[in-house]
Amino acid sequence: MSYETLLLEIRERVALITLNRPKALNALNSQLIAELNQALDRLEADPAIGCIVLTGSPKAFAAGADIKEMAELSFPQIYLDDFFAAADRIANRRKPIIAAVAGYALGGGCELALMCDFIYAADNARFGLPEITLGVLPAIGGTQRLTHALGKAKAMELCLTGRQLTAEEAERAGLVARVFAAEQLLEETLKVAEGIAAKSLTATMMIKESVNRAFEGSLSEGLRFERRIFHAVFATADQKEGMAAFVEKRPPQFTHR
Numbered sequence: 017m018s019y020e021t022l023l024l025e026i027r028e029r030v031a032l033i034t035l036n037r038p039k040a041l042n043a044l045n046s047q048l049i050a051e052l053n054q055a056l057d058r059l060e061a062d063p064a065i066g067c068i069v070l071t072g073s074p075k076a077f078a079a080g081a082d083i084k085e086m087a088e089l090s091f092p093q094i095y096l097d098d099f100f101a102a103a104d105r106i107a108n109r110r111k112p113i114i115a116a117v118a119g120y121a122l123g124g125g126c127e128l129a130l131m132c133d134f135i136y137a138a139d140n141a142r143f144g145l146p147e148i149t150l151g152v153l154p155a156i157g158g159t160q161r162l163t164h165a166l167g168k169a170k171a172m173e174l175c176l177t178g179r180q181l182t183a184e185e186a187e188r189a190g191l192v193a194r195v196f197a198a199e200q201l202l203e204e205t206l207k208v209a210e211g212i213a214a215k216s217l218t219a220t221m222m223i224k225e226s227v228n229r230a231f232e233g234s235l236s237e238g239l240r241f242e243r244r245i246f247h248a249v250f251a252t253a254d255q256k257e258g259m260a261a262f263v264e265k266r267p268p269q270f271t272h273r
């Protein structure tokens with residue numbers, strides 16, 4: 017299947033999705049969000065895929081939701097269509113997704129990166145929520161996910177001012193897991209993705225689900241969930257194999273079952 021707004025490349029157990037609206041700095045229009053969901057549906061259903069990398073161009077991961085598409089919409093249009101509801105599906109994926117961010121990740125672009133499981137940034141990356149400068153507010157989870165990632169003081173400052181964080185500041189603040197030289201970003205990210213994809217897919221997905229619980233409810237609920245899912249992992253062949261391999265001092269042969 018081919019897409020107009022993104023490129024999809026499969027490299028063994030890793031899928032690389034590249035946002036591809038270069039003239040609009042990868043602004044997220046409805047078509048891009050729909051195609052991204054179609055690609056993710058397909059990758060989630062494919063048992064041969066263990067990790068997904070989402071990237072943009074060297075200049076922009078994505079410069080936001082498409083302002084030109086939204087500018088003239090009325091309240092009833094945006095409310096009745098439940099505008100951006102489709103974007104929420106990206107955050108609810110079960111396989112790990114790494115964002116490899118170079119250049120601008122602004123507004124919806126920053127929110128899209130935040131929906132991924134972690135962010136690797138090029139040293140030229142810029143993160144910000146400039147919606148306030150357009151007279152609107154972040155609406156694809158930014159006020160919540162940025163606050164979880166950075167704490168109230170920094171998140172509030174960024175949302176109220178639209179100020180951009182450099183890659184280095186974003187890493188210091190905990191928004192970004194690691195920063196790489198721009199020309200190494202993709203290669204390093206793909207290497208990490210290959211490592212994740214080689215592990216037990218069941219355990220990987222359980223870890224993702226469990227870590228995400230930390231952001232959804234109370235600590236006690238999250239801890240209970242973690243314990244239950246830990247019990248359940250003992251029903252998998254990969255747990256038996258992973259532990260046996262350790263005891264026998266050999267590399268594990270995971271079957272992703």
Ligand code: HXC
Nearest residue numbers: 039040041043079080081082083084122123124146152155
């Ligand atoms: C639509 C966009 C766009 C966007 C850039 N473009 N960002 N189109 N939506 N979010 C288009 C420009 O109009 C221009 O098209 C082309 O991409 C290149 O952009 P330039 O501005 O010429 O590039 P540059 O001077 O390098 O500046 C880069 C930039 C700037 C600083 C990133 O483009 C910018 O400020 N963009 C908007 C960032 C923003 O406000 N994002 C948040 C959007 S709101 P033409 O046709 O002129 O060449 C959002 C959530 C909304 O994300 C949710 C609540 C409603």
